[in-house]
Amino acid sequence: MNPASTVLVVDDSESARNAMCFLLSTEGYRVTGAVDGQDAVEQLCRGLHPSLILLDLAMPRMDGFAFRDWQMKDERFAGIPVVAYSGAVDVAMAERVLGAPALQKPVDLARLLEFVATYATPE
Numbered sequence: 205m206n207p208a209s210t211v212l213v214v215d216d217s218e219s220a221r222n223a224m225c226f227l228l229s230t231e232g233y234r235v236t237g238a239v240d241g242q243d244a245v246e247q248l249c250r251g252l253h254p255s256l257i258l259l260d261l262a263m264p265r266m267d268g269f270a271f272r273d274w275q276m277k278d279e280r281f282a283g284i285p286v287v288a289y290s291g292a293v294d295v296a297m298a299e300r301v302l303g304a305p306a307l308q309k310p311v312d313l314a315r316l317l318e319f320v321a322t323y324a325t326p327e
Contacts, residue, residue, distance in 0.1 A: 210235070210236060210324070211234070211254055211256045211257075211258060212244060212247070214258065214271065215258075227313065234327060240263040240266055241263060241266030248280075255284070256284070257275075257284055257286045259289070261292070269298075272288070272302050285323045288305070295308050
């Protein structure tokens with residue numbers, strides 16, 4: 205697997221996660237999904253090193269804020285770019301807190317694809 209083309213989609217909504225994964229795969233990206241922040245942590249610790257993480261902010265078990273806090277404290281993963289999104293959280297506040305771009309749900313797909321193309325390369 206070419207890590208430069210892998211995008212990790214972290215979203216507790218199965219339908220949203222599957223739709224985003226489908227969209228990105230049709231654009232030629234390798235995509236992996238995680239059901240929440242804890243699942244993403246476990247995948248990263250098992251060796252996944254994506255070129256970009258698309259991160260829902262409102263999730264059970266480990267939300268996007270807790271995941272980003274963990275990520276930034278671990279030098280192995282701190283450099284992986286994140287684009288956050290949420291329908292429940294003010295995205296301007298999220299950008300300030302996370303130090304990462306954030307999109308409002310429903311996500312503008314053209315804008316999302318622009319972010320993805322900045323950090324990942326299709327196969």
